Amino acid sequence: MRAPEFWSHGGALPAVLSPLAALYDLGSRTQRALARPWRASVPVICAGNIVAGGAGKTPVAIALARRLIELGKHPHFLSRGYGGTEAGPLRVDRARHDAGQVGDEPLLLAGVAPAWIARDRPAGARAAITAGADMIVMDDGLQNPTIEKDLSLMVVDGGYGFGNRHVMPAGPLRETIDDGLSRVDAVVLVGDDEAGCARLLDGRKPVLRARLMPELGAEDIANRDVVAFAGIGRPEKFFATLRELGCRIVAARSFADHHRYTAEDVMHLVEVAAAREAIAVTTEKDAVRLPPEARGMVRVLKVALQWESPAALDTILKNVL
DSSP states (O other): OOOOGGGGSOSHHHHHTHHHHHHHHHHHHHHHHHOOOBOOSSOEEEEEOSBSSOSSHHHHHHHHHHHHHHTTOOEEEEEOOTTOSOOSOEEOOTTTOOHHHHOHHHHHHTTTSOEEEOSSHHHHHHHHHHTTOSEEEEESOTTOTTBOOSEEEEEEETTTTTTTSOBTTTSSBSSOHHHHHHTOSEEEEESOOTTOHHHHHTTSSOEEEEEEEEOTTGGGTTTSEEEEEEOSSOHHHHHHHHHHTTOEEEEEEEOOTTOOOOHHHHHHHHHHHHHTTOEEEEEHHHHTTSOGGGGGGSEEEOEEEEESOHHHHHHHHTTTO
């Protein structure tokens, strides 16, 4: 699914859809009010957002787990496994599972620490704890009321912010900004604050600033002619990163978030690249959704989250360590 264009601005359509948005919001509030969250025996950290689509939750979850590992902890990831057929609880095995089974994000998580998918989050957490987890890091789940969180972080894309600030379907919000802020301990602002999020938050919660930076290997892609393609929440972020590397984008293709690529999709992109003496480049998240036989034809740009102030992160983590 692609986010509708009107989600990023105001106009007549959000106003027309406002009654449906009010019903959606009421349903979400009722679900949370009636829930009886399960309390885990180990700390649970949740990196989520209140905007439908990509905000950088998975890179934040990975960065949190890496920091916890540095501090001597043994975190396990917990994910719903969006886009996969398996209901779980299931520990993700990168050698055995594919994105069609467990979703794309859990495959990335499993490259850093043990990762579990479970539509029943408490059941997934129990399985992780039995397997040796002394911390649970949830990738998404801020709106899931079935499990108690010890630390909740709202991830916000600095370029998109909160869109038109309306609740779905009138806008991109899963819940109102005030409701979301009431249940989190801090906000993680990813990238430059082009949308004025810090001003909107007005100091109501601590803000951890971070940005996505290319990892080692990006030098093989830098300053090249590229055919760029991505099926993520905001492909424009990926294209901008390529331009920052000095790449000349001779063609760009945006797919729906979590798009499952066919061999024909990839062959077409590779042929376009060959005709223009360029290379086909995609994201790490997209790469796990490529057909295995096509992965060698495409270059992958890997990025990692860097904290502006690691000390500020440690201050937040002290509450659960």
